[in-house]
Amino acid sequence: MTDRDKEVTKKLEDVGKQLLSQIDKSQSPSYEIPVRTLNNIFFDKKSGTIKLGDKMSERQFLNIAHSRRFMQTVLVASEIKKVIESQATVSIRDLYYALKHTIEGTQENTFEDQGESDPCIEDIEASLDLLREELHLAASAKGIIAGDVQLKDGKDTIDLTKMGSGGWSVPSNVEPNQIEFKKMNAEFLLFIEKDAVWRRFNEDQFWKKHNCIILTGRGQPGRGERRMAQRLNKEFGLPLYVLCDADPWGMYIYSVIKQGSISLSYSEEKLATPSAKFIGLTTRDVEAFKIPKEVTIKLNQLDAKRLKEMEGYEWFQKKEWKEEFANMKAKAYKLELEALSKKGIRFITETYVPQKIKNEEFLP
Amino acid sequence: MTDRDKEVTKKLEDVGKQLLSQIDKSQSPSYEIPVRTLNNIFFDKKSGTIKLGDKMSERQFLNIAHSRRFMQTVLVASEIKKVIESQATVSIRDLYYALKHTIEGTQENTFEDQGESDPCIEDIEASLDLLREELHLAASAKGIIAGDVQLKDGKDTIDLTKMGSGGWSVPSNVEPNQIEFKKMNAEFLLFIEKDAVWRRFNEDQFWKKHNCIILTGRGQPGRGERRMAQRLNKEFGLPLYVLCDADPWGMYIYSVIKQGSISLSYSEEKLATPSAKFIGLTTRDVEAFKIPKEVTIKLNQLDAKRLKEMEGYEWFQKKEWKEEFANMKAKAYKLELEALSKKGIRFITETYVPQKIKNEEFLP
Numbered sequence: 096m097t098d099r100d101k102e103v104t105k106k107l108e109d110v111g112k113q114l115l116s117q118i119d120k121s122q123s124p125s126y127e128i129p130v131r132t133l134n135n136i137f138f139d140k141k142s143g144t145i146k147l148g149d150k151m152s153e154r155q156f157l158n159i160a161h162s163r164r165f166m167q168t169v170l171v172a173s174e175i176k177k178v179i180e181s182q183a184t185v186s187i188r189d190l191y192y193a194l195k196h197t198i199e200g201t202q203e204n205t206f207e208d209q210g211e212s213d214p215c216i217e218d219i220e221a222s223l224d225l226l227r228e229e230l231h232l233a234a235s236a237k238g239i240i241a242g243d244v245q246l247k248d249g250k251d252t253i254d255l256t257k258m259g260s261g262g263w264s265v266p267s268n269v270e271p272n273q274i275e276f277k278k279m280n281a282e283f284l285l286f287i288e289k290d291a292v293w294r295r296f297n298e299d300q301f302w303k304k305h306n307c308i309i310l311t312g313r314g315q316p317g318r319g320e321r322r323m324a325q326r327l328n329k330e331f332g333l334p335l336y337v338l339c340d341a342d343p344w345g346m347y348i349y350s351v352i353k354q355g356s357i358s359l360s361y362s363e364e365k366l367a368t369p370s371a372k373f374i375g376l377t378t379r380d381v382e383a384f385k386i387p388k389e390v391t392i393k394l395n396q397l398d399a400k401r402l403k404e405m406e407g408y409e410w411f412q413k414k415e416w417k418e419e420f421a422n423m424k425a426k427a428y429k430l431e432l433e434a435l436s437k438k439g440i441r442f443i444t445e446t447y448v449p450q451k452i453k454n455e456e457f458l459p
Numbered sequence: 460m461t462d463r464d465k466e467v468t469k470k471l472e473d474v475g476k477q478l479l480s481q482i483d484k485s486q487s488p489s490y491e492i493p494v495r496t497l498n499n500i501f502f503d504k505k506s507g508t509i510k511l512g513d514k515m516s517e518r519q520f521l522n523i524a525h526s527r528r529f530m531q532t533v534l535v536a537s538e539i540k541k542v543i544e545s546q547a548t549v550s551i552r553d554l555y556y557a558l559k560h561t562i563e564g565t566q567e568n569t570f571e572d573q574g575e576s577d578p579c580i581e582d583i584e585a586s587l588d589l590l591r592e593e594l595h596l597a598a599s600a601k602g603i604i605a606g607d608v609q610l611k612d613g614k615d616t617i618d619l620t621k622m623g624s625g626g627w628s629v630p631s632n633v634e635p636n637q638i639e640f641k642k643m644n645a646e647f648l649l650f651i652e653k654d655a656v657w658r659r660f661n662e663d664q665f666w667k668k669h670n671c672i673i674l675t676g677r678g679q680p681g682r683g684e685r686r687m688a689q690r691l692n693k694e695f696g697l698p699l700y701v702l703c704d705a706d707p708w709g710m711y712i713y714s715v716i717k718q719g720s721i722s723l724s725y726s727e728e729k730l731a732t733p734s735a736k737f738i739g740l741t742t743r744d745v746e747a748f749k750i751p752k753e754v755t756i757k758l759n760q761l762d763a764k765r766l767k768e769m770e771g772y773e774w775f776q777k778k779e780w781k782e783e784f785a786n787m788k789a790k791a792y793k794l795e796l797e798a799l800s801k802k803g804i805r806f807i808t809e810t811y812v813p814q815k816i817k818n819e820e821f822l823p
Contacts, residue, residue: 181804184624184662186655189800192754196801204753235654237601237677239628248623259612260548260630260637263622264603266658273624290599291550294630298548313601389568390556436553437560440545 097272099229100179106223107176114169123157124165128222129361136360138409143369145355147221164215170194170205171215178231184268186233187213221361228268228318238265238320239290241297242308244327245278252277255308262297265310267319269326276330281308284327285448286371288314288339288348292432292443299444305452308333315348318359321366324352328368335368336457338448341376342392342429343401346419349373354410372457374448376430378423384447390437391428398429415458461636463593464543470587471540478533487521488529492586493725500724502773507733509719511585528579534558534569535579542595548632550597551577585725592632592682602629602684603654605661606672608691609642616641619672626661629674631683633690640694644670648691649812650684650735651675652703652712656796656807663808669816672697679712682723685730688716692732699732700821702812705740706756706793707765710783713737718774736821738812740794742787748811754801755792762793779822 096104114124128151129135135148154161154168174194178185185193191212197204206212220227227234239262245254248266255263266273285307287293293311296302302309308327312320327333337352339345353371355363381391394402405411406420423429435443451457460468478488492515493499499512518525518532538558542549549557555576561568570576584591591598603626609618612630619627630637649671651657657675660666666673672691676684691697701716703709717735719727745755758766769775770784787793799807815821 178804183804184658185800185804186658186797188655188795188797189659189804192795192798193800193804196751196753233655233658236625237654246623248625251621251623253621253623253625257615257617258627259610259615259617260632261600261612261617261628262630264625264628266624266626268624290601291552291597294548294550294597295553387560389560431552431556433550433552434556436549436557440542440547440549440553440557 096179096182099270099272100182103223103225103229104176104179106225107172107179107219110172110223111169123155125153125155126168126222127151127153128218131217131221131361133357136357138354142364143354143410144363144367145357145360146363147361167206167211168215168218171212172219175219175230175232184231184233186235187216187227190216190232217361226270226318226322226362226365228270228273228322233267234318236265236267236317236319238310238312238316238323239263239293240265240308240310240320240323242284242302242310243280243306244276244308247275247277248273256303260294260298262293265317265319265323267317269319269323271326274323274326276327279331280306281327281331281333282306283334283336283452284308284310284324285374286316286320286324286335286337286352287311288337288345289432292338295441296444299441301444301448305449312348316352318362318366321352321368324371325366325368328370335371336374336452337371338374338432339376340429340431341378341380341423342431343398343405345376346373346405347401350405350408350410372459374451374457376432376435377419377458378426378428378430379419380447381426381428381430384435384438386430386434387437388428390434391426391430394423394427394429399424413459419458460543460546463634463636464546467587467589467593468540468543470589471536471543471583474536474587475533487519489517489519490532490586491515491517492582495581495585495725497721500721502718506728507718507774508727508731509721509724510727511725531570531575532579532582535576536583539580539583539594539596548595548597550599551580551591554580554596581725590634590682590686590726590729592634592637592686597631598682600629600631600681600683602674602676602680602687603627603657604629604672604674604684604687606648606666606674607644607670608640608672611639611641612637620667624658624662626657629681629683629687631681633683633687635690638687638690640691643695645672645691645695645697646670647698647700647816648672648674648688649738650680650688650699650701650716652678652701652709653796656702659805660808663805665808665812669813676712680716682726682730685716685732688735689730689732692734699735700738700816701735702738702796703740704793704795705742705744705787706795707762707769709740710737710769711765714769714772714774736823738815738821740796740799741783741822742790742792742794743783744811745790745792745794748799748802750794750798751801752792754798755790755794758787758791758793763788777823783822 355367494514719731
């Protein structure tokens with residue numbers, strides 16, 4: 096067990112001990128958890144991340160409205176302790192199945208579906224201020240990375256300059272007790288929305304020519320990719336540039352990488368990278384880079400609706416973003432990164448991104 | 460350019476030369492392509508793969524019903540030649556954007572959407588008997604691999620025993636001119652349907668204890684993963700075992716890995732692995748391994764419908780499969796791989812799969 100595992104186990108044990116001591120005193124067992132509904136979530140301007148407020152709610156075992164969730168949360172906490180002790184990592188689906196059973200002497204199942212066990216995990220994460228990766232729970236991981244850095248993952252030393260055309264698959268858990276960075280030569284990190292675009296950058300060895308690391312989360316990134324980006328930014332001061340489609344969905348992906356999401360508000364301090372900068376694509380690039388109109392795509396109703404929502408978000412209340420959204424509405428088109436191929440296969444790696452970096456043409 | 464690139468370029472040039480010679484003789488330019496509709500697709504018992512029949516159709520430039528597709532196919536072929544000559548790989552989306560434009564002096568676009576350029580690529584693949592990877596076109600790749608083998612990808616030597624918790628991300632193109640296998644110590648290949656289950660096998664270093672390679676395609680595998688499996692099977696005689704959920708979807712994934720799919724019938728000789736064996740999960744495992752009923756899932760209407768379709772497929776007309784389908788119908792449940800976690804976190808890696816391999820309990 097690592098020191099961190101011991102700390103985490105102790106936090107779980109303390110919860111159990113508290114419950115036992117309440118029972119010893121013939122009190123109704125109870126515990127407190129932070130409220131995770133919208134009215135307790137806010138954008139913290141100082142840290143630049145979405146955060147959980149300080150409203151707490153108490154769960155009582157002897158309250159009929161609480162007792163099922165109470166029992167489930169205790170079951171989950173106890174199984175997590177076992178998982179950590181056996182030094183394994185399990186998926187949240189494994190955890191659900193491991194705990195699912197009919198309670199002896201009753202017709203009652205501990206859990207009917209995973210929708211009942213997942214919120215218990217989130218309660219534990221939020222109340223103990225732990226990442227689920229520290230609880231040895233793995234989310235699905237889909238990202239790929241390559242670039243000028245060497246890392247140690249368990250006993251393996253992995254050189255991200257030697258990953259061929261494939262790249263290294265980023266795991267869910269990139270906490271310091273699993274992943275250690277060695278030999279860091281990169282000067283910045285380029286977070287690319289799309290797999291196919293990442294492959295263009297990898298094939299052109301962009302990371303070699305520009306001393307950087309290239310990372311993709313294949314759409315909305317997972318926790319592993321976001322935490323990896325945050326660690327590289329915090330521990331080595333690497334600037335983080337995000338490259339997305341010029342549409343409300345790509346821009347939202349950027350905002351999640353930068354300051355987090357509502358659903359993970361309780362973990363954003365460990366996942367978000369507030370200093371991230373948006374390197375593109377924007378609708379204004381169409382004129383700036385003389386991109387033929389034929390490769391733009393008409394905004395549809397869904398896009399327009401999403402765009403309106405985005406305009407309302409507190410973290411997009413900046414002059415540059417207001418201008419970009421206004422332009423998108425005025426032109427009524429969006430644009431995919433692949434559309435830059437119209438200007439030549441390697442336009443994106445040889446002209447577009449280098450020029451934006453050189454001129455520091457970022458959106459905040 | 461590799462020798463293969465030269466051969467491929469020559470095939471493309473020959474098409475162009477043929478068209479030119481027809482024009483020189485004042486004939487209507489035309490070319491032949493294999494028919495790719497269902498009535499020209501069959502399951503070839505001898506090779507054990509889904510194949511394209513020998514029906515051909517002729518496309519005439521001076522036939523108004525053909526001329527748009529004719530023009531598009533020639534555009535695609537010509538762009539592919541350029542891509543190969545520039546020694547790049549592009550996605551089929553890049554290719555679409557690179558070619559999309561309004562034809563000079565008209566209001567006509569070369570392509571309205573990617574749904575028009577993709578079939579042209581398939582026509583070229585089918586008529587020239589080439590994989591799209593040989594045309595330097597990349598499909599999206601999502602698989603991960605680890606195990607007792609070293610490979611060379613371009614200039615990088617990659618040791619798949621040293622991939623940590625992440626694994627190596629399998630690229631779309633694993634053709635011999637891109638990926639060369641070195642130092643092969645593995646004795647078999649385990650193809651795992653699900654990412655989360657693959658991570659269990661990787662964390663438990665199953666590939667080390669059992670001298671094998673573990674591969675996942677994260678659901679329905681991509682071309683890269685299937686071609687990788689086929690090459691390992693053909694070139695080193697590695698048996699291929701497929702581990703899927705006990706439901707019609709998992710079993711269909713197995714059938715695609717084994718003998719191919721209708722939509723890629725023209726490439727299945729290079730993608731399918733007819734000797735693949737199904738290692739599980741089956742509904743009969745519930746009794747064989749004493750799996751508690753609580754972790755089974757009721758078959759829903761969609762499952763039942765899919766199951767009925769599966770029973771009709773020629774390649775599932777085998778005693779063992781008929782029995783499995785009958786059992787699934789009789790019990791009216793399905794089962795996920797993660798359900799084995801009910802028997803213990805490592806039950807799947809320490810008991811289930813080793814026992815099935817030892818006793819050769821495979822479905823054909």
